[in-house]
Amino acid sequence: MLQVLLDLGTLVAVLVQRRGVTLPNDVRYSAAGLSVILAAVGVANAIRVPPIKDLEVTVRNLPAKFDGYQLLQLTDLHISRLFPERWARAVVERANGSGVDLIVATGDFIDGSVAMRRIDVAPLHDLRAPDGVYAIPGNHEYFFDYEAWMRHLAGLGLRMLPNAHTILSRDDARLVLAGVTDLSAPAKGHPGPDLAAALAGAPRNVPILLLDHQPKEAGRAAANGVGVQLSGHTHGGMIVGLDRLVARGNNGYVSGRYDVGGMTLYVSNGTALWPGFALRLGRPPELTRITLRAQL
Template sequence: MRRGLVLVLVLALLFGTPWAALVAVGPDWPTPVFVLGTALFAVVLLAFPWLMVLGHGRRHVDWASKFSDVTLGVVWILFVWTLLGHVLRLVLALAGVENPDRARIVAVVVLVVVAALLVYGYTEAMRVPRVRTTEVTLPRLGRGLDGLRVVVITDTHYGPLERTKWSKGLAAAVNDLDPDVVCHTGDLADGLVVQRRGQVDPLGTVRATEAKLYITGNHEYYNEAQGWLDHMESLGWDPLHNRHHVVERGGDRLVFAGIDDPTGTNLPGHGPDIRAALAGANPDDPIVLLAHQPKQVSVAVEAGVDLQLSGHTHGGQIWPFHYLVRVDQPVLHGLSGHGPRTQLYTSRGSGFWGPPFRVFAPSEISVLVLRSPR
């Protein structure tokens, strides 16, 4: 009952705020405009939760996912900029502009801004991610591994929108970087292997001189995590399902360990297990840990990990949603320090979840150049 009430209140706020400001209160539109606007908000509001469940529930009906995802993105941006529109409303009021002109000006400006952001956000979401290069010094890294190039992709979220061409572009962009190690830190796809394998398979063309490593994110556990682990292995990736892989160069060694997402505890044989992941590893070797969520860094600190690689946050994806992400996660994106030794790199993600928009939160292919102390 409480969850249902919260859902109703959230939907009422998201849809009701822009409806009141743009249609009902102040603009004094002609009756046909008022009726049409009200009917549009009402129909979308009533259809949205049903289509969200139909699309993202067990049935995975893609047309319903597309409609509900786009609706979620549009209504969020509309809600945010309707609130910001009250600043313009105040300015116009101080300038002596009366209603309904004041309310109509604000409504038009908000709609123009929202339309522009939707075009910009869609373009950002659908483009091949920009490359973001960061040098990371690991005090325990041997000289033989100095300059090791680790490329991180994450949160590709292959889903109801057909993105096979985008996937091929992503793989080509990674190969152009001449990586030594490529890591995919989870949230590979939304849906079953049989539904999304066509989009995922171009990742089989990714090349790395040392290793291609993959871990699960939370979204794999909403569908078929083991199926995705098996499929990525068939594409030549090494699934670090609570295990590790050692890279050796010039007589020096670096341990790449991977742990499951915490969501995996609901599936037998899954769930994060750092002890199993590091079992048999030399404690004197530096450790890079693949863990989907940044908040798993607390486990990394306890285990003496040197560098954790994560995604999950999407950098907020649609501004200002990043404020809500920070409530749940310690870091939004970039390199950060934790504890006496552990560093954490959080990627903004290579794809997007749900709404096909990225507003002021660009996607990325992360290149980490590992350095030993000089």
């Protein structure tokens, strides 16, 4: 890209000056050196075990007994040859040491079949939190035998919420944790995200926390009374500048916190990212520890 930019700049200079322009070799060598440095930094940022990022979220009508409740969001682990068993185990150890009440995973666990990734995903079996570990599929689960992966992830102890919900309790106080399937599901012959089905039978007037891999339908969730939506999918845009392009494909949601019709949407940069574009510059990976707060 740097070389192309240099060529474009030279072309503009030729057109403006209407004569030949020679670009010194030192400039090209410098661009090549800079690209190597940026690539090395970008890959190092992409494959590291991410730090914990702390975030407080105020929730409408949150019961006092849930004030201070903590959950950890994992998303876009993309466990693969680039993010193998050793990396997954380090992530699990950091997650278990976070001291949260609940762990949630918002999809894109893998790249590869169960047979290919069985050893690499095995550390997920050791994820632990007092209120359990809940998860939803991302689009990549549909690329590699969805049914097989749902069975295998459930067998590792992850409680899957595909268009379903559960109730979290603190004595008589309750919180609805719901999940939906991915927008890519219908193209693979599976049910698409159905918030009505996910909330069927849920108690009324109870705050809803929604897990949805892709953030683009956040407006619909807000219109249906969801208090907080946790998403991933975008990897934060991976590189400053490129994130603006990624945002366009996700209704403007790419990284961080958004207020969507009174609902808080949080889009994580991702625990990892797709191995086919393993670069991060200015958009670091994260393990997101979220503290719920009641409105004063």
